[in-house]
Amino acid sequence: MARLCTEILPTGSQCQQFALRGQPWCRARAEPHQRERIADTRQIMSMARHMNVFAVACLLQNTLYELRSKVIPPLHAEAIFDAAVARLENLKVEEARVMLVQG
Numbered sequence: 001m002a003r004l005c006t007e008i009l010p011t012g013s014q015c016q017q018f019a020l021r022g023q024p025w026c027r028a029r030a031e032p033h034q035r036e037r038i039a040d041t042r043q044i045m046s047m048a049r050h051m052n053v054f055a056v057a058c059l060l061q062n063t064l065y066e067l068r069s070k071v072i073p074p075l076h077a078e079a080i081f082d083a084a085v086a087r088l089e090n091l092k093v094e095e096a097r098v099m100l101v102q103g
Contacts, residue, residue: 006025049083056091
């Protein structure tokens, strides 16, 4: 019976590729630096949930620079951008609540 790769992608879904024989990962994630990059992206996404507006702006700037420099893959950048947008939307809702309470 064929096994699937055990890696959780930055998007939150499990990799759907077949695992290599005797390993839990597929060919695309067999190298340690590739798994480390995925872990780094997940960590950045979790940190983005607690950032303020300035920190989110810096995150977006750094991610755009790394994407243009081809340091990170486009799907990783997209996942970080999505996390930053979600945080900005949460900050907007929080600000509206504060304005409602103050007003």
